[in-house]
Amino acid sequence: MVIRVYVASSTGSVAVKKxxxxxVGFLEANxxxxxxxxxxMLEEQRLWMYRNIPxxxxxxxxxxxxxxxxxxxRYCGDYEDFFQSKENNTVFAxxxxxSKPSVKVREDMCGA
Known part of the structure; x- marks a missing residue:
């Protein structure tokens, strides 16, 4: 499975950039x-994206x-859908x- 995020590198919209x-920051952090x-940059990809949004x-x-x-x-959604799933803690779904990727968790020793 490959998650694809369709972005525009040259946009004049500050909101779109944010x-x-x-x-991208959330995906990288997690x-x-x-x-x-x-x-x-890729006209073919832009057209594919437009055709595949419900x-x-x-x-x-x-x-x-x-x-x-x-x-x-499979279309997952746009920023608003992503934001709602983040707020509801349902991003993976x-x-x-x-499931979440396995990340090694550091366990601190309790002092005795």
Whole structure:
């Protein structure tokens, strides 16, 4: 399974930049493997993203804004969906992942 985050490297929108950074930063911090796809550099990828966002998630006017998140070809959602899943502590389910990646936890010894 490959999580793909569709982003725009050259955008004039501060909000879009912050949303992209929030998603990518969260994935990196939680050691979730993902691929960043820049839709401003790859026309084919941009068109694929537009075609694969469900109709009910399309804006009434214009094109969907990045970041858009997919697990392989399955649409997960946009920034708002990601933010809600983060608030509800359901990001792994949102991404279609079965569990958190295993991370070694340091156990502190209690002094006796």
């Amino acid at each position: 949303h992209q950074q929030a998603v 050691r979730i493997s993902f691929q960043e796809v820049d839709i401003t 109709k009910d998630k399309q804006p009434e006017k214009g094109n969907p804004l990045p970041p858009q998140i997919f697990n392989e070809d 949102f991404l279609g992942l079965t």
